[in-house]
Amino acid sequence: MDLPKVGNTYAQERAGIAAVQGYAADRKQIWRETGTGDVGIDGQLEFVNEQALATGRTVAVQVKAGPSYFQHETAAGWKFYPEAKHRNYWEAFPLPVLLVLHNTETSLSYWTDARQALRTPTREERAYIEIPGTNVLQKSDPMTLFENAGVQDQPFIPDLHDVLKRLLATESREGTFPLSHFDLFVHGLTNICRSIYYGMDAVCNAVEYNLSVRKSEFGMGMGEPEHNFVFGFVKLLVAQNLAQIDYADCLIDWIDRQMQPHFVAPLTSRGRALVALIHEEERAIGRCRCSAR
Known part of the structure; x- marks a missing residue:
């Protein structure tokens, strides 16, 4: 009897x-397979989080399975050669795109x-994406998969009063680098307080202002601990959902x-x-000063 044949592919x-x-x-975690219109993304x-709350932090997933995808081995993993249409599609996609290679012989992925690989500048244009052999899906912590989507290893603080306290309390302990995360927040406000600006010039301006106020005889000093401290401010903005930051793009600068x-x-x-809330606290301080007179 002549019947349709289901190929190995x-x-x-499906594996x-x-x-x-x-x-x-x-x-x-939540998996949503693409039901229709699969043109380069198999699902999301x-x-x-640990409190069983859906966070909205989402990544797209494209799966390639079978022995043929493990033929181009490197010292660190395997090379995957995407077609030009998929390179363009993944690079422009609004979410991080996890490319998963599944070995049907070992059942490991x-x-x-x-997307991050395609967006990261390299000295030479590459026709391939390298998948590290150390990135075993079955052994990966979910936070690692979602890092480029902005998932942080710090707890969300529900009460904004506590967020303000956190900004004020997070200070550099280096005498030549007097700075708090509160300084960075208020110095970075722009566009009539609708946006926040961040960059090394904003960091330097805030530190130099504080040194001036303190009449310090020393200039600004900045090493690795201070760089980590100010990048921690970016992480806080993302973790506390204070600004709409392209954290994946930030990581290209910070890591690569x-x-x-x-x-x-x-x-x-x-x-x-x-x-x-900050404006409200400022007005309350002003009223206290007036009543004290």
Whole structure:
């Protein structure tokens, strides 16, 4: 009897999808497979935090399964050669794109952020994306997968009064680098307090202002601890949902180019509420001073 034949490719593809779906189930993450219109994205993963809350932090996923994808081995992993149409599609995609290679013989999957790889400047144009052998999906912490989507290893602070306290309390302990995260926030406000600016010039201006106020005889000193301190401010903005920051782009500067990022980002509604709270606290201080007279 003549009947349609199901090729091996279909079984391999489904094994790859099942591996991602199984990972999501085991790690209590949300997996949404693309039901229609699959033109380069097989589905999406959404980050669920330790409190079992869906965060909205999402990455796209493209799965390639079968032995043929493991033929181009490197010292660190494997090369994957995407077609030009997929390179363009993934680079322009609005979410990080996890490229997952699934080995149907070992049932292990390996991943990298294809969008990040395509957006990161390199000395030579590469026709391939390298998937590290150390990025084993089944052994990966979910936070690692969602790093480029802005997932941070610090808890969300629900009360804005506590966020303000955190900004004020987070200070550099270096005498030649007097700076707090509060300084960076208020010095960076721009566009009639609708956006926040961040860059090394803003950092230097804030430090030099504080040195001037203190009448310090020393100039600004900045080493690795100070760089980590100010980049921690960027992480705080993302973790506390205060500004709409392209954190993946920040990581290209911070990790690959080893420099501070530079951006103007719109404040979220929460960020604008924090600005209003700061103004309210300023008015309260002003009233106290007037009554003291």
